[in-house]
Amino acid sequence: MADDRKLTPQGEDFATWYNEVVQRAELADYSPVRGSMVIRPWGYGIWENMQRALDAMFKETGHENAYFPLLIPMSFIEKEKEHVEGFAPELAVVTQAGGKELEEPYVIRPTSETIIYSMYAKWVQSYRDLPVLLNQWANVVRWEMRTRLFLRTAEFLWQEGHTAHATAEEAEEETLLILGIYRKFMEEWIGMPPLTGLKSESEKFAGAVRSYCCEALMKDNKALQAGTSHFLGQNFSRQFDLKFQSEEGQEEYAWNTSWGVSTRLVGGMVMTHGDDQGVVVPPRLAPVQAVIVPILKGDDAAVLEKTDQVAARLKDLGVRVKVDARDNLNPGAKYYEWERKGVPFRVEIGPKDIEKGQLALARRLAPEGEKRKAFLPEDEAIGTLPERLEAFQSELLEAAVARREANTVRGVTSVDELSEALDSGAGFVYTGWNGEEAVEEAVKERTKATIRCLPGEEFRSPEAPTRCVSGSGDSVAEVVWARAY
RNA sequence: CGGGGCGUAGCGCAGCCCGGUUAGCGCGCCUGCUUUGGGAGCAGGAGGUCCCCGGUUCAAAUCCGGGCGCCCCGACCA
Structure with a gap:
């Protein structure tokens, strides 16, 4: 369990640092499937927190979740010309099922515009049925030539929103609404400030009229496309016969948008805040915001009792805590492990602290010139932790903005x-x-x-x-x- | 898909060039004791299709052929 090697420093080889830190912080691991990774509990917990936040933002703005099939008839993908050209090279195709050759192959979805708009065509007759504002949380497969943990995997998790509107203006407004949500989420939750704007013709989504995007700058000064929101015009509605009767009685094609962010955001988080000690997880995304390490030297029962008390008080304040009472590791080994995983705060409780009514509180990162560890009166340490977490969260964003500008x-x-x-x-x-x-x-x-x-x-x-x-x-x-x- | 590197215990590696006992080392793991405020110590122990398939040979981790996978650079790619 203990892992006492140092990471390759970022300055020496950023790509190697990234691969090491993702695996050794137990975010993800390579799987037996080419280009596909296993997202481990620590990484998945971060993704779950991302999902929760985004899902709430989508719902606040009138979107609902639904689920469409994994397998898409080949002929659907082929309907939109640019779409098929864009995705053909990376499709995974199912040609057999139930021991028989299929009459028509199925594509494992690389994205779901086609199957979703084919269904919208069934559900929409009148302008009164619009807009349709759906999102799905799903996995997709794109057979990429060269994969990297979280950043480009053959299979990945994402959300894809798909909407249909009566007018181009309304669809455009939706595209920008989502772009704003993405930006807000990236700033306020990941502390990863993106540049937002429009893609050039050559970089836009296959099948879109316009693609808006969030581009974030990683610590190695490479850009990461962190999210996209597409105005699809009537490109798909025409191919899938997604029509409605307008208020004036005219038959018109609907206007569509689609938008998505993926588990790539976890990679973005790592490359935005990580350092030579490991990952740094922003407090709002951290599955564990404070880890409590008891210092055991003889008077174990008292220390463990105090540890549980402190954990309970922090939980009452809404802090996600974990007590690390493993007895096969020294405290130092635990510190290194939790720092590598990026837990924002660590609380140490030993016999001396109980005696003095204090706790040791250590931050994963400290501002220039400040010590990472402080001994504080117990009540103060506990009572101020929620605000310290928020401060930590904003400092991460500020540092990332400053780095981007610099x-x-x-x-x-x-x-x-x-x-x-x-x-x-x-x-x-x-x-x-x-x-x-x-x-x-x-x-x-x-x-x-x-x-x-x-x-x-x-x-x-x-x-x-x-x-x-x-x-x-x-x-x-x-x-x-x-x-x- | 082109160029380079790699695949030997959970992890990191040595051994391979020059074929030959029971295939080694460090870490981790298990048991016990002592420890515990920044990567614990001692003692005992478990753990191996040497990536896969085929060939050469009395004998293959080692030589030859083919395949698969991973990493880096490139091409490709929301």
Whole structure:
């Protein structure tokens, strides 16, 4: 159980650090299935807390959960041209069942637009049936060439929202509503502040008219696409005959949106806050917010009794606590283990503390120059823990925002300058763009960076760029470049 | 799919080039005792299809052929 090796430092090899920390913090492990991982209880607990928070936000805004089949008829996927082109290379297909060849193969869903809109077509006749606002929590399979724990796995867990509306304006509004929810969730729960904006034509979802996205900057200065919200127009409704009769009696195709975030967010959390000691889990997501370690030296019964008392009092205050009373590990070994897993606070209780009516309270991270561990009067330590957890939560967000800003370069006007900025460690680089795909390709070829998004208004530079970074043509939009996961 | 690396006890590795006893080491695990405020100590013990299939040989972890999987770089990819 004890694991006394140090992690590969982030600065030495970030990718190796990531693989080690995910496994050794017991977030996930490799499985016998190629490219598929097992999400272990610690990682799954974090995902469950993400789910709970997001689910509540979806429901507050009028969405309901439903569930659609895992298997989708091949012909459904093939109906929308760009959709099938986008997903064909990574489909897993079922051709046999019940010992017989199937008449029509089934695809294991890579995403569910097709089967969901085919059902909406049955349920919607009138504008009075709109909007339809459904979400499903599900697993999907995409046969990726190269997989990485949480970031890109062949099978992953996600939520996918699918809505149908009577007007384009309403659908667009929905797309942006969800983008806002994603952003709020990432900031307030993960402490991972994303840039939000629009995808370029080449990066948008296969089958969408427009894709909005959340792009977060990881500690190695690579961008992670953390969530997307798509305006699908009538692309799918036309293929699946999703029509309704309008108030004026006209037959019209519905307007759709789809949006999703996945277990990739757990990887984003790791790469946003983790350090050389391990993962750091934001308090709101932590399955255990405070671990209590009893220091046993002879007077065990008294210490264990006090430990249980403190645990009960913290639980009453709404703190998720765990008592680690294992007797085969030294306290130090437990500290390292819980720090690697990223528990925000640790409480130590020993005979000396009982004598003095105090507790030792240690933070997973402390602000510059502050000690991580403090001895506090028992009542104070317990009573202030909820607010300390909230403070910890906001400090994580503040640190992540500061890191993003420190690694952002604006006003870049040439590809040379862009390339130089990226090579000297910049994360997000802002430039002008003439809207041509050829520029994206040329820059990608040279720098490995892609347009992560056309940033939303509040992220744009005070002065809009006038010329394209390529040097040819006026800028039609400011864009953000980064090397991405 | 191209290039590179790797696969030997739960984990990390040595042994392989140059075939030859019961296949080793560290950590972990089990039992006991002593410990416990930053990765405990001693003693005893358990644990192996040497990734898989085939070939060469009196004899294969080791040599040869094929396959599978993992990691890194690239290509590909919401």
